[in-house]
Amino acid sequence: MKKILNGLFYVLQLLLLIISFAGTLYVILQMNARLEKNFMENFNVFIPFLLLFVLLIINIFANQKSVKDNLFYNITSTLSFTTIIIVALRAILDNNLILHNVTTYQIDFTYFANFLPFLKILLYGLSIANVLLMFHLKESTSKTNTKDLK
């Protein structure tokens, strides 16, 4: 059961990471178009996305089970990306936000901009947790230790 859940959340987090990145990119590009700003000025928003993406790629290729099989980490990642997606969707679709109707872009940029610090905290936090979870003792070592103890 735990294995199925783990696999489910692991795949889900990868999918949601891509969707949340796309949502954020869309809002930021519209925001830049409105303010006539260069994309590079907001590039720092995407650094944590790229960092986390690289770490997840490393997890896959290095087959790091300590991260991949950590159900709690996978659930937290899924929840964090879901939050980012919901905020991006609300900025784009929620008509009840007054500023959504005021600008001709039909996006509430202020609402999304207010969320950016939380977005960074969540993504950098997940990256740090991912790196910390990479440290683990090899199974053979721990088994030997257990045998020794017995």
Place this chain on the structure above:
Amino acid sequence: MKKFIVDYIHIIAMTLTGLLFGLSFFLLFLNFYHVKEVSYSYTPSESSSITYEKMLSRINTIQNNASVYNQSNYQGSEDAYEMLGIQSKLNNCVKKYQEENLKKLFSKKSYLAKDVFELLNYYQNNILNGCVVLQMYNLVDTDQSTYKSDQLKKVAPFLKLEIDSLLNNGLSYVRSNLKNNDIYYFSNDDSKNTVFELTRDSYQEVLSNYTKTLDFLETFSTWYKDIVLGG
């Protein structure tokens, strides 16, 4: 020692993950709560003291007061063109209250925050700027006014006070609050009742400004009627 350090790092990683779980859980549910908050609609009571129907009956009174002046048979001492000018200003103001857009806005059974914002925009653009500033202010501005009527000059200071109070309304506060409805927070019924319930209180504030302007126009039209009939 190595195992101890690795275990310690693992504890830090799980603690950090736990904190992130809490934060994202909090933000997610705060957003759900906020969706519910901003989609709140206020339904005005039908027995309310201020309704558009009641406003319309007062608008008719203003229209009737303005219509007493007839240039072809006016025998009074006031300048006929000035009287015509005032009549035209009053009629222009009345038209602002009778426009289809405003009727549509007031025909709603319940109001979302964005509807109140539209009502507010209409009031500031059409009633306050289009009527009070563009039409009425010129009458009472003693330095700039082209109106020489002695009767008007006598009441001008009082009318100016009224206009100033209409211009110094609290709507900028209401406007900024409505525009900031994308800032999310947890509120409760107590704070809504005692402090400021965004949709309901903004609606009441905007509506009271509509009627204040109508009070002013009604008083002014009554003065106009008295001058035309008495002069």
